[in-house]
Each structure stands twice: as C-alpha cells, then as structure tokens.
Amino acid sequence: FDETGLTIVRVETRAVNAPTIRAHKLSNTEISHKAIILVRVILSDGSIGHGEGSTLGGPRWAEESPESIRASIDRYLAPAILGLPANRFEAAAHAMARAAARNTSAKAAVESALYDAVGHSLGLPAAQLLGGRMHDRFEVIWALASGDTDQEIDEARAKYAAREHRRFKVKIGFAAPEADLARLRRLTEALPDCDLIVDVNQGWTAARCNRWMPALEELGVVLVEQPVPAQERANLARVTARSRIPVMIDEGAFSLAEVAEAGARAAGNVLSLKLVKSGGLQELKRAAGIATAHGMELYGGCLLESGIGTAAHLAVFSTLPQLHWGTEHFGPRILTRDLTCAGIRFADFHIACPTGPGLGVTVDEAYIQELSDGDWRTAAA
Ligand code: MUC
Ligand code: MG
Structure with a gap:
C-alpha cells in the first residue's frame, strides 16, 4: 500500500483505425489510416486514465505493430503492474521493464494511462x-x-x-x-x-x-x-x-x-x-x-x-x-x-x-x- 492507498485494479486495451485527411508518405511506408492501440487503466477509487500506443504502417517505422503492442500489454505489461500502488510511477516502469524488453510503444501507452488515472484521482495535471x-x-x-x-x-x-x-x-x-x-x-x-x-x-x-x-x-x-x-x-x-x-x-x-x-x-x-x-x-x-x-x-x-x-x-x-x-x-x-x-x-x-x-x-x-x-x-x- 502507498501514501494514497490507490492501486491499479484493471488494464484494458482497444484497437482503433482512425482515418487521416490525406495519404501520409514516408521513405519506407504510406498510411491513410492511423492504427492506434488505446489503453485504459482503472484505479481502486474508480479513476480512469487513457494512453495511446502509436505505430506507423504496421511494424514499418519501428518493430512494434498494433497487434504486438496490444498483445504485449494484455499478456505481459498489464499483469506486471496489476495490484501495484498507482502513484509509484518508477516502480511500475521498473516492473514493466522486467516483464518485457523494449516494446517501448506499449510501455509508453500504459505509463501515459497511469499518469492520466493518478492525475484524475489527485486532481493534478500529469505535468505537475x-x-x-x-x-x-x-x-x-x-x-x-x-x-x-x-x-x-x-x-x-x-x-x-x-x-x-x-x-x-x-x-x-x-x-x-x-x-x-x-x-x-x-x-x-x-x-x-x-x-x-x-x-x-x-x-x-x-x-x-x-x-x-x-x-x-x-x-x-x-x-x-x-x-x-x-x-x-x-x-x-x-x-x-x-x-x-x-x-x-x-x-x-x-x-x-x-x-x-x-x-x-x-x-x-x-x-x-x-x-x-x-x-x-x-x-x-x-x-x-x-x-x-x-x-x-x-x-x-x-x-x-x-x-x-x-x-x-x-x-x-x-x-x-x-x-x-x-x-x-x-x-x-x-x-x-x-x-x-x-x-x-x-x-x-x-x-x-x-x-x-x-x-x-x-x-x-x-x-x-x-x-x-x-x-x-x-x-x-
Ligand atoms: C518521423 O519519422 O518523424 C513524424 C511526423 C511525421 O510526419 O512522420 C513521423 C515520423
Ligand atoms: Mg522522423
């Protein structure tokens, strides 16, 4: 238990494919839809936070794909942080680092959601x-x-x-x-x-x-x-x-x-x-x-x-x-x-x-x- 008594009780993911206003071309890929993995972290007091896992052109810009991001969150990152004190951000990041090498887009999505959730619970901006x-x-x-x-x-x-x-x-x-x-x-x-x-x-x-x-x-x-x-x-x-x-x-x-x-x-x-x-x-x-x-x-x-x-x-x-x-x-x-x-x-x-x-x-x-x-x-x- 920690100072606030808040714990991480649920982690959820969802895949969306959001259309872009025009085709976006890079030297190695082109997109007309942005595939996004959304993460929702729910705390013991009911506070909810959202995060986003980003890719560009599947595993083209980097090695993570929307599918791999979702799988690594569901299977490895979420289990590593469930039940942990919510406002110990360093400890949560450390637990995720031990659960998975790299997978940086997935980890960033979860940590963003955690900051959002704790910020909502405490009434403080993440920047604070x-x-x-x-x-x-x-x-x-x-x-x-x-x-x-x-x-x-x-x-x-x-x-x-x-x-x-x-x-x-x-x-x-x-x-x-x-x-x-x-x-x-x-x-x-x-x-x-x-x-x-x-x-x-x-x-x-x-x-x-x-x-x-x-x-x-x-x-x-x-x-x-x-x-x-x-x-x-x-x-x-x-x-x-x-x-x-x-x-x-x-x-x-x-x-x-x-x-x-x-x-x-x-x-x-x-x-x-x-x-x-x-x-x-x-x-x-x-x-x-x-x-x-x-x-x-x-x-x-x-x-x-x-x-x-x-x-x-x-x-x-x-x-x-x-x-x-x-x-x-x-x-x-x-x-x-x-x-x-x-x-x-x-x-x-x-x-x-x-x-x-x-x-x-x-x-x-x-x-x-x-x-x-x-x-x-x-x-x-
Ligand atoms: C990149 O390589 O910088 C960011 C802006 C943009 O147009 O493409 C991305 C990726
Ligand atoms: Mg660049």
Whole structure:
C-alpha cells in the first residue's frame, strides 16, 4: 500500500483505425489510416486514465505493430503492474521493464494511462507529477507528406494563411534525390516566410548525404532528420560533422544508451524526443537530460498521435527547461476527427499544453466506439 492507498485494479486495451485527411508518405511506408492501440487503466477509487500506443504502417517505422503492442500489454505489461500502488510511477516502469524488453510503444501507452488515472484521482495535471510546468505552449510544425508538390504548396499556404503553421517538415527519400530537390525548390519558392525541415527517414546512404546535403543547405533547409539508416550512428556522426545544417537523430536513438552514444559520438546535434522510442514519460525526461548533457538540442517529435498521445508528450515537454525546436504534434489535425473532444488547443502557430487533471484531455468515447471493431478488452492477471 502507498501514501494514497490507490492501486491499479484493471488494464484494458482497444484497437482503433482512425482515418487521416490525406495519404501520409514516408521513405519506407504510406498510411491513410492511423492504427492506434488505446489503453485504459482503472484505479481502486474508480479513476480512469487513457494512453495511446502509436505505430506507423504496421511494424514499418519501428518493430512494434498494433497487434504486438496490444498483445504485449494484455499478456505481459498489464499483469506486471496489476495490484501495484498507482502513484509509484518508477516502480511500475521498473516492473514493466522486467516483464518485457523494449516494446517501448506499449510501455509508453500504459505509463501515459497511469499518469492520466493518478492525475484524475489527485486532481493534478500529469505535468505537475513530472516536475511542474515551465512552458504553456510550443510552436507547432506541420508535415508535408503527400509527395504531390502542388498539393503540398496549397496545403502549406493555407496553413500559413490561417496562422496554424509556419514551419514545415517535408518527407523526402521516397523519390530520387534530384526529384526531391526539385520538389523542395518549389516549396521554398512558394513559402518564402516559412522554415523547411526535411526528414529522410533513413532513405539515404552516407555517400548520398555527401552529394546532396550541400544542395539542401543552399535551399535554406533549417534541419535534416535521420538521413541514414538507424543503426548507422557512425555514419550519422560523419554526416553531422560535414554538415552546416543541424542534423537530427530520430530512429537511430531509442534507448538511453543509444541517446548517450549518439551524444558522445556527435551522431546528430539534435534529438527527436518521442514516447514511442523512450517507452515512458519518465524515461523521455531522462532522454532529454542525457541529450542536453551532451550539448544536443531538443525537438518535440511525434508519431502522428491523436490528442491522447499528444497530451502525454506535452506533459513531459512542458517540464523541460528548453525545447529548442518546438514540437511537431500535429497528429490531432491529420486525423479527420481527433479521439479527444476537449483539451487540445491550437492557436496562432502554437499548440497549448493542456492544464486539466491527468493528461488534461477528454476522450471522445462515442467516436472511439464508432471506429473500433471490438469493445475494451480486459487484461487478466
Ligand atoms: C518521423 O519519422 O518523424 C513524424 C511526423 C511525421 O510526419 O512522420 C513521423 C515520423
Ligand atoms: Mg522522423
């Protein structure tokens, strides 16, 4: 028993497939629906918390799939935490770490739900439980990823005119570099007041980087994300050393040891922070600390989460002394309809950090019911 007397009594999962407003293309996958595993944690006082397990294109962006996330929660992670004191977050994370290696998206989903549930029970925002807020809002980046330049120009101009976004991340690496460069040139000409970031999603070799990074520099691209394969941290270090544009490591650094290695080798000078990589809110804060200790800048990454996962990220981001590049949590807007109906607010190129108890969002139960093919499934101890 703990100070509050609260225990974890039930963990439930549910699979939904939420449509996106358009196709979203990466170098290695393309989606028109976002598969999401939702988690619900129920405490002994009846408090409920929600979390979200994210993937992109099945096991394409990383090794976890919606099916594996749900199975690892139901079969291993939930039994490991059932009956534990609810507000001992470190102990719950430790129990999950012992129950399963990696499975970071699954662990992050459960931990998000736990913070949400305890926050609701105590009437405190999750950010308060993570050290307290230092920021109220962040500049929010939008991703251009249809691959159709005319459509992307129209989309970006509309976002800019509506004061929704003025920094854009362009997904490249699915076409030849010559074609990507031509597309980027048209985008820079059409969006003179906007910043462009490119995400190659591991699509280039180090040799291609040597050949094409100077051209990106010439176009005024402000940041290049994960140009080479994830496991090639030595090559990423070489590319970073040669580049005058900041280089961000994304798929190449999941664990704290990988973040430390990236920092020590200067494999990237910016880290993309994601729950799906860190495996939990506390671990995400630690990743930020390790990167900062190595002099890396921080970027608030996403994996197209709905408002639930977005709020979990914002809870952590809001407690960091500095998030140099702002965040790309545009997920609630890429879905035709978000899974939350209150708490997520975008205004004047920014996203506001929710302030209510727990994650500070209201889950749209009716819409979730509409989207999912089954009911909540209870994990047995
Ligand atoms: C990634 O690799 O960054 C995040 C935004 C987006 O458009 O794709 C994702 C994944
Ligand atoms: Mg990326």
